[in-house]
Amino acid sequence: MKIIGALLLVAASTLLGVGQARKLYYRRSCLEGVLDALRFIDAELKNGSVPIPEIFQELKRLPPSQLSSFFENLNARMARFGEESLSEIWSGCVLSDNTISLSEGQRQELCRVGTYLGRYSETEQSDAIAVCLERLGTELTRSADKAREGAKLFTGLGLTFGLMLAAVLI
Amino acid sequence: MQTAIQEFLRAARLLPPGLRAEVLGLSENVTEGAEEIRLRTGRAPTLVSYGKELEILPTHKVSASELQLVLEIATRASVHTYADSIRMGFVTAEGGCRVGICGTAVTDSEKIMTLRRLSSLCIRIPREKRGCADEVMKVLKEGGFASTLIISPPGGGKTTLLRELVRLLSDSGTRISLVDERGEVAGTFEGQPCFDVGMRTDVLTGAPKSDGIFLLLRAMAPQLIAFDEITSPNDIEAAETAANCGVSLLATAHAAGVMDLAERGLYRKLLDRRIFKKAVVIENISGKRRYTVEDLA
Numbered sequence: 320m321k322i323i324g325a326l327l328l329v330a331a332s333t334l335l336g337v338g339q340a341r342k343l344y345y346r347r348s349c350l351e352g353v354l355d356a357l358r359f360i361d362a363e364l365k366n367g368s369v370p371i372p373e374i375f376q377e378l379k380r381l382p383p384s385q386l387s388s389f390f391e392n393l394n395a396r397m398a399r400f401g402e403e404s405l406s407e408i409w410s411g412c413v414l415s416d417n418t419i420s421l422s423e424g425q426r427q428e429l430c431r432v433g434t435y436l437g438r439y440s441e442t443e444q445s446d447a448i449a450v451c452l453e454r455l456g457t458e459l460t461r462s463a464d465k466a467r468e469g470a471k472l473f474t475g476l477g478l479t480f481g482l483m484l485a486a487v488l489i
Numbered sequence: 490m491q492t493a494i495q496e497f498l499r500a501a502r503l504l505p506p507g508l509r510a511e512v513l514g515l516s517e518n519v520t521e522g523a524e525e526i527r528l529r530t531g532r533a534p535t536l537v538s539y540g541k542e543l544e545i546l547p548t549h550k551v552s553a554s555e556l557q558l559v560l561e562i563a564t565r566a567s568v569h570t571y572a573d574s575i576r577m578g579f580v581t582a583e584g585g586c587r588v589g590i591c592g593t594a595v596t597d598s599e600k601i602m603t604l605r606r607l608s609s610l611c612i613r614i615p616r617e618k619r620g621c622a623d624e625v626m627k628v629l630k631e632g633g634f635a636s637t638l639i640i641s642p643p644g645g646g647k648t649t650l651l652r653e654l655v656r657l658l659s660d661s662g663t664r665i666s667l668v669d670e671r672g673e674v675a676g677t678f679e680g681q682p683c684f685d686v687g688m689r690t691d692v693l694t695g696a697p698k699s700d701g702i703f704l705l706l707r708a709m710a711p712q713l714i715a716f717d718e719i720t721s722p723n724d725i726e727a728a729e730t731a732a733n734c735g736v737s738l739l740a741t742a743h744a745a746g747v748m749d750l751a752e753r754g755l756y757r758k759l760l761d762r763r764i765f766k767k768a769v770v771i772e773n774i775s776g777k778r779r780y781t782v783e784d785l786a
Contacts, residue, residue: 370567402506404558405566437566438557440603444569 321489328488329481336477340470345385346420347462352386353421353429354455361448364441371405371437372397388418409433428454493521493616499584500526500614505558508534511546519545522776524644526612528556539776540644556607563588574671574695576601584683585615585676615648615673617684621778622653625769628782634658634713636738636764638785640750641771646778647741648673648717650771652684654739655715659687663737666711667692668701674717699723702731715739725759732764746770747783760785 356378363369363377375397379390393412400408410430421429428451435447497520501512504526512526512534525537528551535542563582564571571580579589589611592604629637639647639654652674659665669675669692676683677694686692691709693701698716705711714731716724719742728738742759744750747768751757759765766786772779 364569368570368572370565370570372565372567400566401502401562404561437564438561438568440572441569 325485325489328485332481332484333474333477336473339473343465343469349385349420350455350459350462352384354452354459356386357448357452361445364444368441385419389416392416405437406433409436425455425458496614496616497523500586500612503559503562503582503586503588503612505555508549508555511549515545523614525614529609530556540773553607556610559610560607572603575603579671581672583678585673587613587671587673615676618649618653622650622657625780625782626654626657629767634737635766636732637767637769638765639741639769640744640746642745643743645771645773647771651715651717651739651741652686655690656685656687658713659690663689664712665690666705666709666714668696668698668705668714668716669694670696670698699727702727706731706734711736713737713739717741719759722755728764729762738765
């Protein structure tokens with residue numbers, strides 16, 4: 320019985336560690352999703368001069384990802400366009416959406432892109448997206464390193480803590 | 490068909506929320522005859538009604554960000570898709586509302602690339618006046634319809650009359666191609682004309698008139714080509730080519746009358762070449778339009 324209890328304790332503690340590690344991976348994949356979406360917007364602007372609301376619709380239709388809910392929310396809020404500017408709608412979604420895991424700085428970076436979307440020429444919008452891609456790209460590299468190191472650390476910590484606790488209790 | 494108030498409301502939808510609420514609070518007497526809403530930075534908005542520009546909302550001073558927001562609303566947050574028309578100083582919004590733009594021109598080798606730092610906007614309210622051309626049409630059809638030029642000073646109602654004549658001719662059996670360079674005549678939005686321009690009318694939106702005329706001659710085999718505002722020698726060349734192909738024409742030109750038209754270099758050429766056989770002169774008498782048909786040939 321004691322052994323089963325100890326095993327459960329170790330397993331639970333390890334799972335907690337794995338859970339923490341997954342959060343780091345989730346943040347990384349959110350950031351990857353954001354970068355992909357920005358690249359998609361950039362390509363649509365450059366290749367087809369597509370209106371921004373249509374680009375948002377297209378993003379909503381893309382295969383499900385961590386950003387699906389964000390783009391659904393964004394498209395729903397576009398119904399208020401005219402009452403609010405595009406920049407306000409975009410920022411409102413970026414700052415309020417809890418389904419995407421981004422840091423405050425990363426959200427601010429996205430808000431800055433929103434002030435350019437639909438208001439300037441393709442080149443200027445594209446330049447603003449390029450700046451954002453570069454900054455968030457650096458963040459992604461950092462985030463990937465952090466996720467790799469953090470995953471090992473949290474999983475190890477969870478396992479060690481479980482083993483220690485089991486040893487003490489037994 | 491929309492009422493004058495509905496047409497005004499459609500134009501008012503382009504305004505930023507705060508200003509829109511104030512404008513919608515104006516009495517119907519003021520808005521009913523509205524032809525344009527004009528916004529200038531640091532000034533109160535004005536309304537052009539029956540040819541007179543009146544200051545409305547004297548306490549509201551229009552800001553540059555409000556002008557920017559009007560442009561954003563008019564372009565559906567996609568200024569980049571309107572780059573060509575912004576370069577020419579206007580965008581056409583939903584419902585055929587034309588927004589004239591004034592600001593700082595960004596130039597490249599003396600060519601205007603775009604307009605920045607907006608200083609003024611002029612929102613024109615398009616009107617659909619069913620029945621306004623009934624009498625004129627009877628006169629124009631006497632002896633068969635011949636190429637006709639509609640003449641009036643700016644804001645005289647040329648586009649409204651053109652739209653109605655196109656509808657009447659189209660519904661009475663003429664296959665018409667309409668070159669709607671600024672999207673004001675048919676008010677095309679996402680491929681669908683907002684105004685009734687007749688069941689046999691094909692609308693080409695956004696193309697320069699001269700190129701559009703050639704394109705339609707080749708593509709749509711029209712019996713009549715209609716277009717708004719002859720403004721360049723290229724338009725006259727294209728109109729002459731179409732006339733030589735046996736196509737009737739219906740177009741508009743800025744002038745006070747036929748005499749005034751003859752005094753202008755560009756239009757003198759048009760009269761000399763006898764491309765148009767008749768003219769409809771529009772006079773604005775205390776807000777009421779009076780139409781006179783004159784022979785040009």
